[in-house]
Amino acid sequence: MMDLAPYLLLAGLEGLVMASVLMLTALGLSLVFGVMRVVNVAHGEFYMLGAVGAWACAQFVPGHPALAFCVALVVAPLLVGMLAYLADWAILKRINYDPEGTIVSTIGMLYIIQQLTLMSFGPDARAVDAPFYYTIRTPWFGYSSYKLFTVVMALVLVAGLWVMLKRSKWGLVMRATQFDRETAQNFGIPVNRVYSIVFAIGAMLAAIGGVLVVPNQQAHYLMGGDPLLLSFVVVIVGGLGSIPGTIAAAILIGMSDGLLSVFFSPTAAKIFSTLLVAFVLVFKPEGLFGRSNRV
Amino acid sequence: MRVMNKGQNRRSVLAGLAGTGLLLASPGIIGRARAQAGDAIRLGAPFHRTGIGASYGRWYERTANAALEVINAGGGINGMPVEMIVEDDGTDPKRGVELIEKFSAEHKVDAVFGHLFSHVAAATAPRAGELKMPYFLCSEAHTLAAGGFNRYCFQPSISDVKSQVSSMAPWISENLGKKITLIYPDYAFGYDHRDNMTAAIKAQGGEVVADIAIPPTETTFTRYMPRIPFNTEVIYHVMVGPAVMTFVKELGEHLGSNRPEIFGFIDSLEAVDIGIPQLEYLEGTHFWEGHARYAQADQTEFDKFYREKVGVDENGASVDDARDISTYAHMFSVWETLFAMKQAMEMADYKGPDQKIAFLEAMESIEGFEASNEFPQGEKLFNGKTHQAFSHQNISKVTDGKLDVVYRTSIEETLYEDETDYTQMSF
Structure with a gap:
């Protein structure tokens, strides 16, 4: 068996990879809830569509896999974003973003997206080539360099999102809408369009997570379940709608999952995260990091 | 006003339910009308079309279709054509049990074959016994040969x-x-x-x-x-x-x-x-x-x-x-199982459910199969007591x-x- 130090290193790396993808998907969920007060149960399906989109790009873009990967990183989230925009216009807007109604209708969206994918993409798990292959060798184990690349990508994207929310005009508009919908409307902010765009951005974040993860995991029509559950865990622990809380909780859940599942078992890790949710809901329902509803 | 609304709602809900019930029942009516003993041999095929066993399911279905084409081109079984009714079990044990009930009550098939994943087979086999439905596994689990199932379950091709x-x-x-x-x-x-x-x-x-x-x-x-x-x-x-x-x-x-x-x-x-x-x-x-x-x-x-x-x-x-x-490496078991069933049905001069016991007893009396077009994986011994085949690995x-x-x-x-x-x- 390995010594403690390399063991810890491997567990840390696994946790880091998990935390970074989780950060993207959970941020999407959190953003949508924060601004729109919509609990999007179909969020995991946007993640799955991102992965399936990456597979489709790999089929249609000839040449080096890196090329297809770069195309997928742009095209797949854009298409998923458009689909989400459309879904918002066709469904969520019609029911006035009624909290119960949106939960039920996004459950419906979940099944529709899943079954359409099953009917078109098929029931198989399909592999997508990584943009590059290089295994980092330590004296004790090897580790995929692509996995570390996903960490870097996730960090860059989250930083980008942060800057967008804090510095751009669009970020200001979103934060205003989140803070007080009526007042924002009175100041001439087109709240309905903001909603559509936020829903699309949330879906795109999930889709990017799917594109990043698919060279490690393969695309499959049922792959949206786990990330949805974990995103909910992260968002509840971090505080619904709180972006810094979501980031912190993603790191906490991801790292603890990595460490616990390497040192004990993946089942123990799941027990821990579910227990954490239960305790947070009982003792600090606003989330570990949820101070206010501001971004 | 509220009361009336409720009444209307209840009535429309009831109407909706009745309509749905009719819709759900209609394939059953058609199925029952069609299933006449003696005109064809009907086999239920619960394949893993979706779920974690999907890639197996796709190929099991292709293999079964190919085997049935060969069997029917050669005159079917005892002069009757062989039909296969495929249903998707989603690689789900619960669905597996529901399907064997559907095959028995609605499609009225002569036998069921083709389950691979052992958790699905383990859930389905006891129900097959209760329904007295011949159930041919293309799985590999040892449960059958260990005595965990019943007399209606056979594994005539793939070794456990x-x-x-x-x-x-x-x-x-x-x-x-x-x-x-x-x-x-x-x-x-x-x-x-x-x-x-x-x-x-x-x-x-x-x-x-x-x-x-x-x-x-x-x-x-x-x-x-x-x-x-x-x-x-x-x-x-x-x-x-x-x-x-x-x-x-x-x-x-x-x-x-x-x-x-x-x-x-x-x-x-x-x-x-x-x-x-x-x-x-x-x-x-x-x-x-x-x-x-x-x-x-x-x-x-x-x-x-x-x-x-x-x-x-x-x-x-x-x-x-x-x-x-x-x-x-696995799908030959579907092909060979169909030919094993054919052999036993021919030995029992099987025409329909009246010869079910004779068919099963004929299966138990078989001692093995020669390598042939029907058994392309190679020769095998068949143990009529444990219902399990043994072949080269x-x-x-x-x-x-x-x-x-x-x-x-x-x-x-x-x-x-x-x-x-x-x-x-x-x-």
Whole structure:
């Protein structure tokens, strides 16, 4: 068996990879809830569509896999974003973003997206080539360099999102809408369009997570379940709608999952995260990091 | 006003329910009207079209269609055409049970065949017995031969895990090593591997140094790898589910060039192309194959015939799409099971459910099958008491990105003491 130090290193790396993808998907969920007060149960399906989109790009873009990967990183989230925009216009807007109604209708969206994918993409798990292959060798184990690349990508994207929310005009508009919908409307902010765009951005974040993860995991029509559950865990622990809380909780859940599942078992890790949710809901329902509803 | 609204609502809900009920019932009515005894033999085929067994299900269905085409072109069974009613069980035990009820009550089939995943078969088999429905497994679980099922359940083609493992353990310990780490799926089928391999390797003077159970729905595996001890001489892996390729890839990344010997069940790579860059490290490792995926130098006429009829090329891929790799090591069991059923039905002069018992008794009286177009995997013994077939097992080595059979066990090596006698059970 390995010594403690390399063991810890491997567990840390696994946790880091998990935390970074989780950060993207959970941020999407959190953003949508924060601004729109919509609990999007179909969020995991946007993640799955991102992965399936990456597979489709790999089929249609000839040449080096890196090329297809770069195309997928742009095209797949854009298409998923458009689909989400459309879904918002066709469904969520019609029911006035009624909290119960949106939960039920996004459950419906979940099944529709899943079954359409099953009917078109098929029931198989399909592999997508990584943009590059290089295994980092330590004296004790090897580790995929692509996995570390996903960490870097996730960090860059989250930083980008942060800057967008804090510095751009669009970020200001979103934060205003989140803070007080009526007042924002009175100041001439087109709240309905903001909603559509936020829903699309949330879906795109999930889709990017799917594109990043698919060279490690393969695309499959049922792959949206786990990330949805974990995103909910992260968002509840971090505080619904709180972006810094979501980031912190993603790191906490991801790292603890990595460490616990390497040192004990993946089942123990799941027990821990579910227990954490239960305790947070009982003792600090606003989330570990949820101070206010501001971004 | 409120009350009236409620009333209206209730009425419309009731109307809706009635309508839905009619809709749901109508296929049943049609099904019952169509099912007339004596005009055809109807077989229920609950395949894993979706869920974690989907790649197997797709090929099981293709293989069954090809076998039925051959059977019907040859005049069917006892002069009757054979029809197959396919339903998707979603690789879900609950759905498996529902389907056997549907096949029995609605489609009124003569027999059901084709279940592979052992958790689905384990749930379905008892219900098949209660419904007195002949149930032919194309699974590998040892539960049937261990006496866990009932007299209506048969496995006439593919050998069970106990027989596969015990026949190959001597070769593994002599040629690869005696300190084994087991990696297997965390459910019935995996436990068959764990229990039988642990016993078999102990009998060879070896030991299992670690056993690692992984849930079949897992998508990432690196976190399990540190549990492989450094003194491992052989990694024995058998994984199933949509993420098998990720598993093998991550195993390779983790181990690097300084790897121990690896013996895998091809289950870990069924329906996966082994010629891709991430799997290069498998060169020189060994696999169990029920039926050799790549056409071997000494390919039989029978294998050639079977390959052509199912539409599989010499690399085990679909003739229509070289990237569509078959589940070749397992799917012969569907083909052969159909021909075994045909043989027993002909012995019993089966015309319909009135000859059901005669059909099952004929099945129990069969002692084996010769290698033939009907049994392309090779000759096999059939044990009428345990309802289980025993056949040659292949150990293949990855050479130049292809699987070459390096050892084929005798049938004697696959035998073990009977653990049950279904003929003592009443129908």
